[in-house]
Amino acid sequence: MSDIQSPRPAPPSDKELVLKVIPMPADTNGNGDIFGGWVMAQVDLAGSVIPARIVNGRMATVAVNQFIFKQPVRVGDILSFFGAITRIGRTSITVQIEVFAERFRSQGEYVKVTEASLTYVAIDDNGKPRPIEDR
Template identity: 70%
Template structure:
């Protein structure tokens, strides 16, 4: 839930704050798939569909689009639940991000085979 410190002068939440939250949510699946350390290497697409307001309750949903030799690309959708007296849920943002599996030295490493 964004707070007043996350808002710009117009009362809307900073896009950068939303981007950071999307990056955190988007990294969960790649971390599991890579079974270890990852790094964000690309924001392939980022679309702000509607402004986010203070006290909107945000939900983030990530789906794996592609698993490569060293990288994982995910699609993240963000929904805001608004107006507690008469709740409404709207999609506010969507993005595609690519993460790369890295070793202890920060160099790309192979993604382990999928567990069965």
């Protein structure tokens, strides 16, 4: 049996909704599904939302620790990106992102399509790592 998940009735309650977006035909690959690079870019944007509140200044993505495409994303899906901080270091913050799709014809039913872990680092005006200020 494959690792494909059946629809979930609701998204995770232990993470914050940080982004919602609908992919369009211009975002497709040669197979007609949404291009993985497009999904990765959206995950990076979603992943930066929570750390931006803490860093209070410039930051940069320094690592994509894990990225798993669980199911294809299709044109017209409503994608919901949920995030939570998993680690705060001296200069960096690691975030876990889960992406759920509400299929165009099955809205209200959520299917996990992607999950990822990304690390962001606080940087100064010269692009050098800087300590994250007291929270």
